[in-house]
Amino acid sequence: MKPTRLSRRNLLRASAGMAALPTFAEAAEPAGAMRGVNRRSAPSALKITDMRACTIAANYDYPIIRIDTNQGVYGLGEVRDAGVKGIALILKAHLLGKDPLQIDTVLSSIRPFAGQGRMGGGYSAVDMALHDIAGKVYGVPAWKLIGSKLRDRVRCYCDTTGHKDPKIYGQRMVERKKLGYTFFKMDLYTTTVAERPGAVHQNGAATEKGLKYLCEYIAAVRDAIGWDAPLGADHFGRLSVNDSIRYARAFEPYQLAWAEDFIDWRDWRGYKKISEATTTPILTGENIFGLEEGFLPLIENQAVDIIQPDPETSGALRETKRIGDYADMFGIPTVLHFAGSPVGCMASVHLACTLKNFMVMENHAVDMPWWSDLVLGAPKPIVEKGYITVPDKPGLGIELNESVIKEHLRYPGYFEPTPMYDDFIVSGFRRVGPWPHFDEDGKWCNCVTY
Numbered sequence: 001m002k003p004t005r006l007s008r009r010n011l012l013r014a015s016a017g018m019a020a021l022p023t024f025a026e027a028a029e030p031a032g033a034m035r036g037v038n039r040r041s042a043p044s045a046l047k048i049t050d051m052r053a054c055t056i057a058a059n060y061d062y063p064i065i066r067i068d069t070n071q072g073v074y075g076l077g078e079v080r081d082a083g084v085k086g087i088a089l090i091l092k093a094h095l096l097g098k099d100p101l102q103i104d105t106v107l108s109s110i111r112p113f114a115g116q117g118r119m120g121g122g123y124s125a126v127d128m129a130l131h132d133i134a135g136k137v138y139g140v141p142a143w144k145l146i147g148s149k150l151r152d153r154v155r156c157y158c159d160t161t162g163h164k165d166p167k168i169y170g171q172r173m174v175e176r177k178k179l180g181y182t183f184f185k186m187d188l189y190t191t192t193v194a195e196r197p198g199a200v201h202q203n204g205a206a207t208e209k210g211l212k213y214l215c216e217y218i219a220a221v222r223d224a225i226g227w228d229a230p231l232g233a234d235h236f237g238r239l240s241v242n243d244s245i246r247y248a249r250a251f252e253p254y255q256l257a258w259a260e261d262f263i264d265w266r267d268w269r270g271y272k273k274i275s276e277a278t279t280t281p282i283l284t285g286e287n288i289f290g291l292e293e294g295f296l297p298l299i300e301n302q303a304v305d306i307i308q309p310d311p312e313t314s315g316a317l318r319e320t321k322r323i324g325d326y327a328d329m330f331g332i333p334t335v336l337h338f339a340g341s342p343v344g345c346m347a348s349v350h351l352a353c354t355l356k357n358f359m360v361m362e363n364h365a366v367d368m369p370w371w372s373d374l375v376l377g378a379p380k381p382i383v384e385k386g387y388i389t390v391p392d393k394p395g396l397g398i399e400l401n402e403s404v405i406k407e408h409l410r411y412p413g414y415f416e417p418t419p420m421y422d423d424f425i426v427s428g429f430r431r432v433g434p435w436p437h438f439d440e441d442g443k444w445c446n447c448v449t450y
Contacts (some may be wrong), residue, residue, distance in 0.1 A: 180385025
């Protein structure tokens with residue numbers, strides 16, 4: 001066991017600690033209603049009536065969903081970036097007629113159809129939309145439905161693409177710093193040095209010589225942004241456990257905030273070996289859905305130093321809150337991975353402000369000048385000097401900017417009807433109704449008997 005593990009984890013925990021109303025139909029005031037209660041809708045009679053979607057063309061396409069109700073209140077959600085809207089739309093039949101305010105009950109009914117990676121995007125999008133609806137109905141921000149606001153601003157780190165010239169890479173980071181960012185992440189592909197003689201082994205991992213080349217890029221970035229600035233690193237290529245240990249140890253002099261996704265997240269034993277062999281903090285989690293389904297062994301076995309759920313895969317607000325709170329019990333900070341639109345971004349901000357062990361959240365849209373314009377109701381720019389202000393408006397606190405989104409649609413059609421999803425496409429055991437057969441007494445009937 002490495003002697004610095006506990007002290008480093010304490011430092012990570014300390015870092016985590018530092019770190020216009022929507023329009024909808026008016027409903028009639030029910031008899032005997034309490035005065036002062038928000039009656040923009042009649043909550044006891046609220047039902048889901050439809051789900052529609054559109055896809056925004058971006059660096060990674062953004063599939064956006066809208067869940068409608070019988071009272072004109074609707075909720076917005078987002079499928080994982082680079083996913084498809086269909087992964088949410090196939091859940092429509094499970095939602096129709098349901099009370100959107102019964103969030104836990106509705107989510108339980110669709111949880112069997114949530115999977116890992118992009119397959120968690122449908123469930124996560126529905127979670128966001130339900131919290132958007134509930135917040136609008138009750139007149140409270142979504143964060144208030146899952147916890148207390150522990151911070152007014154959410155700190156962001158900016159992902160930065162690489163370059164084969166270390167000096168140019170360093171200059172790109174300087175430009176991020178000029179925007180006000182105080183937390184950084186670099187892509188450190190092993191393939192960046194693959195053309196140098198003797199740099200990459202036949203198994204795809206960097207040789208000791210190649211690791212020295214990779215460290216030249218870290219040193220250049222450090223010189224550009226400062227050796228005291230938090231800096232994470234990602235995209236090394238899929239490595240073995242032993243090669244991952246070599247990489248992590250080579251990075252130790254540069255005091256990275258973390259090294260990300262060395263091996264498949266399912267191998268918690270491998271992650272534990274890596275984490276215990278180095279002082280470089282080890283992180284994974286962006287492709288994991290659910291506490292029980294994925295994060296539990298990583299957390300309980302303290303296999304990583306930091307977890308990094310992506311709310312658009314992990315389960316959005318409610319489930320990711322469970323994940324983060326459970327990790328906090330084991331002294332593990334939470335970083336949020338995020339590369340989607342402002343819809344999923346603001347949902348993630350509502351989540352982040354409630355997490356005791358929150359450290360920082362990704363912003364992957366620094367180079368998209370129209371990104372903040374996709375929505376209305378949020379400050380412009382949404383990310384200001386590396387921070388996002390937590391909304392206090394009902395629901396997610398934003399609405400879509402229809403004219404801008406229509407300029408950036410991947411496919412024709414803006415929230416077109418989806419009758420093809422009204423019937424069940426995915427399901428568990430379902431008894432639909434009667435069928436013609438002989439019953440237990442030998443009588444022919446069109447009925448249900450067993």
